[in-house]
Amino acid sequence: MKKPFLLLPAALAGLATMPALAQNELSNFSATGRGGVATTFALDYQALGINPANLGRQGTSLVSFTVGEVGAGVGSQSLTNSQFKKLVFHPNDQLTAAERTSLAANLASPNALNINADATAFGLAFTLPPGLGGLAVSVHQRLSGHVALNQNSADILVNGQQAALVQQYYDAAGNPRSGSTPPLLSAALDGTEMQLALTNEFNVGYGVEVLDVPGVFRLTAGAGYRYLQGVGVADVRISGGSLAAYSSLSPIFNINYGSLAGSPTFNYASGSGLRPVGTGNGFDLGLAAEVGRFVRLGVAVTDMGSMTWTGNVVTATDQSLRFPQYSGLTTYDVIRDVVNQFGASGQTLFTYQTAQERRASLPTKLRLGGGVRISELFEAGLDVTVPLNQVAGNLPAPFIGAGLDYKPRRWLRLSSGLSGGAGYSLNVPLGFTFVTPVWEAGFSTRSVLGYFSEKSPYASVALGVLRFKIGKS
Template identity: 40%
Template sequence: MKKVLLAAATLLTGQVTALAQSESSSYSVVSRGGVQNTFVHDYQAIGINPANLGRSTSLVSFTVAEFGAFYSSQAFTRKTLKSAMKLASDTSIGMEERIELARAFTSDNVLNLGADVNTLAISVSVPKIGGFAVSNRQRMLGHAGFNKNFSELLFLGQDASMFDNVDPNKTLFVSEIFDGSEIKMSWVNEWNFAYGRKIMELPLVNIYGGFGYKYLQGLGLYEFSAKGGKVKAYNAFSPVLDANYDDYLDDPKFNYDSADGLLNPVGRGHGVDLGLSAEIIKIVKVSASVTDLGNIKWTENLLEGQDKGFTLSQMAEDGANNNDFWKDAGKMARAIVDSALVFTPVNEMKVNLPTRFRFGAGVKIGQRVEVGVDYVAPLNKAPGNIASDFVGLGVDFSPIPVFRLSSGVSSGAGDKLNIPFGFAITSPVYEFGIGMRDVTAPFTKNNPGASVAMGFLRFKIGKPQII
């Protein structure tokens, strides 16, 4: 388990497409670039704004296996991405390509990635009582940023410039030499319940309120960060991820969870969502919510690293003296972990959920067009939270009743300017669609990325209510 940094580096350089979405599995949300606070209703309001359940559009609505995935980077170009893919396939690359990769990865926003799956979600609207919804959801999110020393060591090994500028026998600390670097990821299995209803009715304004509760099963947590002279290093992995804990099994302080169930959570917690929304003259909508208030307590397979320092001479001794780049970089990364970060078992650790504030405003223009704007701000720096504020504008357009086009523009959350697009085939009882967060991302020279969300089993039962 001392090799966790190496494993994370391998993920970032070689398996980017494996964990490839945004904060929602809903194709309609992704089609608007993440704009959603005034658009979502029925079970789609779970985790976004539970107040919108008070204005559900169907008596019963449900979906099965709706999913999405994404990755993005403000560091890559198409050329460096190709080099990284060559590296992932164990292909030898030259010094020039190695230097280019080291430069590209020297960024506080190397990579944002995630996957989001609604295995099942259902909502029921009860007249005069309100709307109820339940769901099961898998959320996997990650973020990475490297400073110059970390990136050069990862790609250049013993050719990194830090070997020329630092006394090889001087004790160095991760908190200093890698200041500004971080890798964060989380995988959580959510069981959600949400309720919303109308709480005030005025001549021109209806106001709705709602709350959501989630029971959380933590399946994976990883953080390595060196910021402001302090290091955070901890991890906990479910047996389903097949992590190697052999070095710790004889330690009485290590609370080991072996594989004896389907997912085997190693952390458990609770979260709350709160929301308000208003509908003005049945045309204008305004919504605000705070989501993911709470934490997860990780209690099994939990390790925490301490920064004990290292010397470059030790790393050089462990480095490979050959021209095979991958082996060389791998041994150098492993040398850091083995000599600098000492991992020991801990009994428990509470980690906050990625709490966010959301605000939205929207307007319906006739029966065919709806426009909305969203603003989302991270309220903490918990693993899985967005890196910066998000803003976006989304549009739904139905040229005919059974066909809907969606698009808009969005930016922030550690990402570049996005132009989303998607479509849906709709009927009174069935809907399916596909959405992309940014249609230009796969073709841009700089900062390429990819995103997709789709669902083919979305159903509605009962005559929609007029909202």
């Protein structure tokens, strides 16, 4: 099986031929450099999925477009730096007995691992004639992953049959111990979450000015629509005595469905590549205000709507702890072990049932932002993003960011700030953007020191080299 984290480059490489997903600031190298602050900053096609009302603001160009803006980030609040790098970048490294014990202990965390990546294959925006606002389209893709484990689930994922809870109820041959009754998974694994979402989209948005009091107040409104193709979703949530689990994964994940593949109630999607296994429709609404000459405010609700998953759909409900059919990890390939939990090869904690389809809400978010724009040389802002539901692909917790853009030279824009939440610790971002009247290129990271940090390691990068602006609005 391909390494799950290594599926990301393959997924991003497929953008040239695949429609893609909702705009996220990670593929906006400028926003990434200021810690994801974008609600009042983002203009033209970069406003899609963030605040479409910004399309109605007076921009700096008649036409803007991009090809191939990409960004990715992965972090943990519990792993050591060495464990993090081996798990993410060197999953085939062998585990010693001592390392296995340490890894199982450190994976027990509400934020054991968070992965986010997105790419804009193409973006285009027009400033329409005076009074008619602005229009933008994009082709986009996003990947989100979140892993939260309690002590028992971390121990079982790493040690399999050798996990303490398993040995408490089963002997070495897998027979139940006399006088013991294995617990329900909802009790033994309480607090466990394993979520993954990979989606492609066509995105369109429109914004227009709705009120103008010259020099005092200006208000714009905007709306966005996206058609989504689902490449994969997996969602396990165990909390408060209940367990809910389902998945619908494209053939690229190479899941072994065992005997389920032949079930008449299973829409088996085989083959290769980023074959969609679901479709959906999403909507964004936003408002943006300019108060006086300097203050900007914004509010938006994004990713309203739903997905219908129809290929390789399996579901699971609560059950007693079974004897695992695997003996534990021998390498750092934890991500593969997590992905394997969504098959039916006997290697999973769950017993799955087939389904024809599964309908799920999109990861709806509320975005609030405020900013101060002194001139073309300096702008600062604050963003708060709040998840409005708990579905795969959404933020695990609210995000807060404060950021600024500063141009020490006409050809150079620097970005930085502070950000935290959404499953990550406090980070200091940094970005560099090279600017000419018609072309921009930039590189940024959400965390300057995260890759080297022993506590809460975080690797993040975003870049774009083909962003163009033509004409004056």
